[in-house]
Amino acid sequence: MTSRRTRRRSALRDRLAAAFLPEPVEEGGGEPLTERGWQATLAGLHVVAAAVWVLAVVTAVGLQDGEGRPAAALTVLGILAAAYALFGARAIGGGRPVHAVVYLGVLVASFAALGFTAPVLFFMLFLAYPQVWFVVQGTATGIAWTVLLAVSSAVGPVVRAGSGDEARDVLLSTGVSMVFSLALGLWVSRVLYQSARRADLIEQLGRTRAELTAAERERGVLAERERLAREVHDTLAQGYTSIVVLAQTAAAQLPEGADAARERLAVIEEVARDNLQEARAVVAAFAPVALEGSTLVEALARLADRFGRETGLAVRVDTSALDGGVALRRDEEVVLLRGAQEALTNVRRHADASSVAIRISAVGEGDARQVSVHVEDDGVGFDPARAEGAGLDGLRDRVASVGGAVDVASKPGAGTRVTVRVPGS
Incomplete structure (x- = not known):
């Protein structure tokens, strides 16, 4: 019940603010000043107001006598000061539309009252007109409140005027002050707008620079991985292959009765084969599957085909859950592809599986849309809570860099499913 009443009051405040104040994004987003500069500006405004x-x-x-009523003037000044302390100062700080509406209403009413009690205090319009623009920070609404303030301050002097000429002079002076206020306010509004636009451009430039830096770093990492893959293939893998062949040749040349030596050579061959398999797994994990000129689905299909040929496992690529296609940035595609490679490398090394399925899915709409690659095997499985390894940790870091996540579901004897998920459009 309390929550419903709070929401109702919030909706009422929003409608009230929308009737008198511009939307915060009316003229661009972003802060026109740094936080420190804006706080210094606010402090200056408060000091001027106090003076x-x-x-x-x-x-x-x-x-x-004849200039006004001191008691009534002091009462109006007290009300105006209290309204500034409670509402105006916070409204000028920004983000409080209800405070702004209340303060502007009190401001207009106060100057209407001063017009009847003490017009000599109208020099305070020097303070009131700029406050209107700092409170609303919007062109159309600033003009409306400025005109309303000018009209309210002119009512009293016009009513009290002793002649038509005196009333005309009041209207003329009010009109001149209003025109100068509008000119100053429009200039201030334009400066704030241009400053906000520059702040937006600087922010966009910073984001673009960060994205370029991340892309360049990713490109460097991929180049280094490719170099390591070539080095492992040309050195370690070839060396282990030679050891296997030499062990087989030596075993074939042993005379009858050399069982102990033949056993030692068999152990050497077995160790060399195991290390050769590890070296090939490293090469497979580091070697790139090209995305240039092809889609993510095509690259994953090539990866699955190559993995099947190298391991002899049955590999299936399932795109039935690909709702509406895939629309990703290149860095997001690379992350999904590398995630599939890392998962397949773990299948090769540890799973002892007979089949593997690669599923691609895209679900949700708008900002909630996600694209996922699932790699699932029917191998021995493991306990994810007790597993340690740099491969999955590095994959999680890489996926997190594009706002994604990695899920690992497995238990001993029940296979493993690795899911790499990134935001999609």
């Missing part, structure tokens, strides 16, 4: 109020109080206390 003008002190001067107004001194002037009100010293009012002579």
Whole structure:
């Protein structure tokens, strides 16, 4: 019940603010100043406001007969000061539309009252007009509140005017002050708008630079992985192959009765074969599957085909859950492809599986859309909570860099499923 009442009050405040204030994004986003600069600006505004109020109080206390009513003027000044302390200062700080509406309403009413009680205090319009623009920070709404403030301040002097000429002079002076206020306000609004646009451009430039840096780093990592793959293939893998062949040749040349030596050679061959398999797994994990000129689905199909030929396992690529296709940035495609490679490398090394399935899915819409690659095997499985390895940790870091996540589901004797998920559009 309390939550419903709170939501109702919040909706009422939003409608009230929308009727009198512009939307925060009316003229671009971003802060026109740094946080430190903006706080210094606010402090300056508060100091100026305090100085003008002190001067107004001194002037009100010293009012002579015919200039106004001191008690009424001091009452209006007190109300205006309280409204500024409770609402105006916070509204100028930004992000408080209800405070802004209340303060502007009190401001207009106060100057309407001063027009009847102490027009001599209208020098405070020097403070009031700029405050309107700092509170609303929007062109159309700033013009509306400025005109309303000017009209309210002119009502009292016009009503009290002793002649038509005096009333005309009041309207003329009010109109001139309003025109100058509008000109100043429009200039301030334009400066704020341009400053905000520059802030947006700087922010976009920073994001673009960060993306380029990440892409360059990724390119460097991939190049280094490819170099390591070539080095492993040309050195370690070839060396282990030679050891296997030499062990087989030596065993064939042994005379009858050399069982102990033949056993030692068999052990050497077995160790060399195991290390050759590990070297080939490293090469398979590091060797790139080209994405240039092809889609992610095509690259995964080639990866599955190559893995099947190298291991003899049955590998199936399933795209039935690919709802609406795949629309990804290149770095996101690379992350999904590398995730599939890492998962297949673990299948090769540890799973002792007979079949592997690679599934690609795209679910959700808009900002909630996600694209996933699932690699599932029917191998021996393991306990993910007790597993340690740099491969999955590195994969998680890489996926996190594009806002994605990695899930590993497995248990002993029940196979393993690795899911790599990234945001999709």
